[in-house]
Every structure is written in C-alpha cells, then in structure tokens.
Amino acid sequence: MNWPFPPDETPDHVVEHETATWGPLAEAARELVDLCVMSDVDPEEVAAATADVEAAVARLRKVRRTQTLGQEHLPAGRRRPWGNPVIGLRNPIAPPLQVHSVPEGRSESDFHCGPAYEGPPGLVHGGVVALILDQVLGHAVGAKGRPGMTGTLTIVYRQGTPLGDLRVEAWVEREDGIKTWAKAQVIGPDGVTAEAEGVFILPRAIREQLA
Numbered sequence: 001m002n003w004p005f006p007p008d009e010t011p012d013h014v015v016e017h018e019t020a021t022w023g024p025l026a027e028a029a030r031e032l033v034d035l036c037v038m039s040d041v042d043p044e045e046v047a048a049a050t051a052d053v054e055a056a057v058a059r060l061r062k063v064r065r066t067q068t069l070g071q072e073h074l075p076a077g078r079r080r081p082w083g084n085p086v087i088g089l090r091n092p093i094a095p096p097l098q099v100h101s102v103p104e105g106r107s108e109s110d111f112h113c114g115p116a117y118e119g120p121p122g123l124v125h126g127g128v129v130a131l132i133l134d135q136v137l138g139h140a141v142g143a144k145g146r147p148g149m150t151g152t153l154t155i156v157y158r159q160g161t162p163l164g165d166l167r168v169e170a171w172v173e174r175e176d177g178i179k180t181w182a183k184a185q186v187i188g189p190d191g192v193t194a195e196a197e198g199v200f201i202l203p204r205a206i207r208e209q210l211a
C-alpha cells in the first residue's frame, strides 16, 4: 500500500537519532502550549518569553520540509506517524496518545487531555473527543488488517468529558468487502462519556492498485 508515495526505508539508527532530536522539541512545545493557556506570570515575563519563542521560531524556520511527515513516512515500509495530531511524536498538538493494538482488531489507550483541549468549562472540546475516537478506531481496523479512510463517523456524547486522565477503547464490529465497521468509547472517571461508530473504506485508488 505505497501509492502514491515511495516506501520509507530510513535505517533504525537514523530513526533513533531523529527521535532523540525532535521528540524533546515537541515535548517542550506541548508544555509551551499548556502554559500559553495556564501561565499566570506578569506581563514583563510574558514579553520576555515571547521574544524567546520568536528566537526559537526564527531558528526552525531556516529550513522547511518540502513534503509533510505523513507524505514521507506513512504510506509504506516503516510507519512513522510523527506529524499525526493524536499520536505524533513531533506534533505538539498531539496529547500524544500511546495506542496499544492487537490483531483481533482492538485498540486502547490511557491518555491525558489538559486545559489546551478545553471546550465547555472544565471539559474536553467535542471536536477533540471526535478526533481521538476517529484515530483509535483507525488503529483498530488497521490492526485487523483492514485499513481504510473514515467514510462515516457517528458520535454520541453521553456526558461531558472532563479534562484530565482518560481512556479510549475501540474494536472492530463487522467486515464486508472493502468496508469495516468499528466502535469506540471514551471513558472518564464517571464512566463512558462518548461512543462512536465508524465505517472505514479502502479507497478506490488503493483497490485499483491492489487489483
């Protein structure tokens, strides 16, 4: 499944080096994002921090990639979803989730959603809940060897999802040709907060390549 991009054949030692290089930057940026919404220092400190961040941005801006991380690393060979907004090592937007999957088509993750993901007061934004559910559903179908694009995603929000420590579980329900149905739920301290059902479809372009 390498259409339309070439396989990622980066050697292990290079991946380890890149992990050690970029991982800490994203970790620092995650804390920066958290502090953008939670810090309460005085205005002089904010101004000084802004100058520091602008200096760091000027360094990183010197060289920009021509392809996204997904285009380069995801489609085949070693998969490095480093730019992914839910699990990406290099993406500060990602909480990030560590997702554990088994080939029977089940995936799960215990994760933390801090104040940067707030929607209603003290609660996780519903779009963020949907993002996480979609991602982990994708892991479940992928683990079962049934990868696909989300065709339809249905979400029922049972109760507000509190910011903090959470759990998500997903499992494959049914398969039929190119389509796979999977379900998922987010669990908070007071039980299930949101449930999802997704229909995942192997896209036509990939079907034609495999035919």
Ligand SMILES: CCCCCCCCCCCCCCCC(=O)SCCNC(=O)CCNC(=O)[C@H](O)C(C)(C)COP(=O)(O)OP(=O)(O)OC[C@H]1O[C@@H](n2cnc3c(N)ncnc32)[C@H](O)[C@@H]1OP(=O)(O)O
Pocket (backbone or CB within 6 Å): 001, 074, 075, 081, 134, 135, 136, 137, 138, 139, 142, 147, 148, 149, 150, 151, 152, 179, 199, 201, 202, 203, 204, 205, 206
């Ligand atoms: C595979 C990727 C490789 C890359 C490997 C990277 C792995 C990295 C893992 C990361 C995990 C991320 C997890 C998050 C997952 C997203 O975020 S995916 C992004 C959000 N989704 C999208 O952007 C999808 C956009 N839509 C599409 O691309 C196309 O409409 C679809 C859904 C692929 C279907 O297109 P198509 O293959 O041309 O479909 P088509 O031949 O018309 O119909 C085939 C069948 O599907 C049904 N169908 C068509 N559309 C739909 C629909 N929307 N809903 C339900 N059924 C539908 C048709 O009725 C038909 O059924 P039958 O008549 O055969 O019974």
